[in-house]
Amino acid sequence: MSTVRDDFMRHLAQTSEAPIGLEIDRAEGAWIYTADGRRYLDFIAGIGVSALGHGNAAILSAISAQARRHLHVMVYGEYIIDVQARLAARLAELLPAGLGRIYFTNSGAEAIEGALKTARKHTGRAGTVAFNGAYHGDTMAALALMGNPAFRAPFEPLPGPVRHLPYNDVGALEAIDETIAAVVIEPVQAEGGVRIPDRNFMMALRERCYRTGAVLIFDEVLTGFGRTGRLFAIEHFGVVPDIVVLAKALGGGLPLGAFCGGDELIGKLSRNPPLGHITTFGGHPLSCAAGLAALEELVDGRWWEAARRAGDRIRAEVNGFGGSEIVAVRGLGLLVGIEFAQPPLAHRFVAETIARGVIVNWTLNADRVVRLAPPLTINDAEIEFGLDAMRAALEAVRAGA
C-alpha cells in the first residue's frame, strides 16, 4: 500500500516543486504536530488564518453545535441563517460606520472579485488601479491586480484594464482618473514584503478616490482581525474605504471571505439583474458559526493588544541579531518582515528555521523578506523558542556562507 506521502506526491496537484511536505497529525495552540512525532511552532498561523491558535475550544464547540443543527441549506442570500446574520451584524458594529452591509464569500480572492464587480456596476467604468507588490489572490481578476509581472505573464490576457502604481507614492496617484472604477490596496502589503504605507499617502489616496469617483477597496484579508495590533488595519490610517475585503482569520479556521460596504454600493448587486452575483457555499453556516465564535473570543480577549506587544518584542529582538545578512526588520503588530540582503540568504534562513522546529516563510512578491505572522495568542515562552530557533538558523546561514 502506498504511503500518505506517496499519495500526496503522486495525486495531489502540486503548487511548487518544493513543498514543505510536513505530514500533519494534529494542531493545538501555536503548535503543529507531525506524523513522525515532531512538533513545530506555527510562526505563520497558516498564513494569517489561525489568529487564535489551533483548536480554540469556543470555535470547536460553535462548529459542532452548528453541525448538529444544519449544514448547507441554500445558496447565500435566500434563507435567514442566524449565524450568518449575527456575524454580519457583529462585523457591522466593529467596522467603521458606512461598511455595515456584508456579502459573504468562500475565500479572499472571491471577495475581491465581488468587490470589483460591485465597483464596476456602481461606476459604469472598467478601469482598476492596483499597486506594485500587491497580492489579492489567484483568480483571474484578482491575479490581474497582482503587483509582480512574473506571476501575471503566463496567464495574460487578464481582465482589465489595470494600472499598477508604485506603493506609497503620493505623486503617482494622479493616474487615478474618471476612467477608474476601483482602486484596490492592502493597508499593509504582506506578500509585497511587509510594506507599511505612510498615513499621508493613505489620506491622499482617499481624497483622490473621492475626487474622481473611484471606489476605494481596502484588502484586509491578511491584516484584519487584530493582526497589525488593531482590530482592523484601517484604524492606523484614519481613512475609511468604500469597501473592505476580509477573509483568512474571518472564518476562525474555516473558509470564509466577505466584502463589506455601504447599503447603496452593495445594494447594486441585488438589482438589474437580480442574482447578478451569487454563490452556493459563500457564508456557509459552519464557517459563520466558527467566525462568530472567533470574533467574540478576539474582542473579549482584546488580542490585538497582545499582538502589538508581541510584535514589538519580536522586532526588537530580531533587530538585535546583528550581522550584515539582515538589512531591515519592520512590521505592525504580529505581521513582521525580516528583510535579507539577498533572496538566497532568506531561503536558507527559512530552511534552517524550519529544521529547528519553527515554521516561517518568505513573501511571494519580495522573496528576500521572511514573514512572521504567529497566532495572536502566542505566549512568551513560545516567542522565546521561535527567537532562539531563528538566532541559531541565522548562525547556520552565516557558517555556511
Ligand SMILES: Cc1ncc(COP(=O)(O)O)c(C=O)c1O
Ligand atoms: C492580502 C490578500 N488578499 C487576498 C488573498 C487571497 O485570499 P484567498 O487565498 O482566500 O483567495 C490573500 C491570500 O493570501 C491575501 O494575502
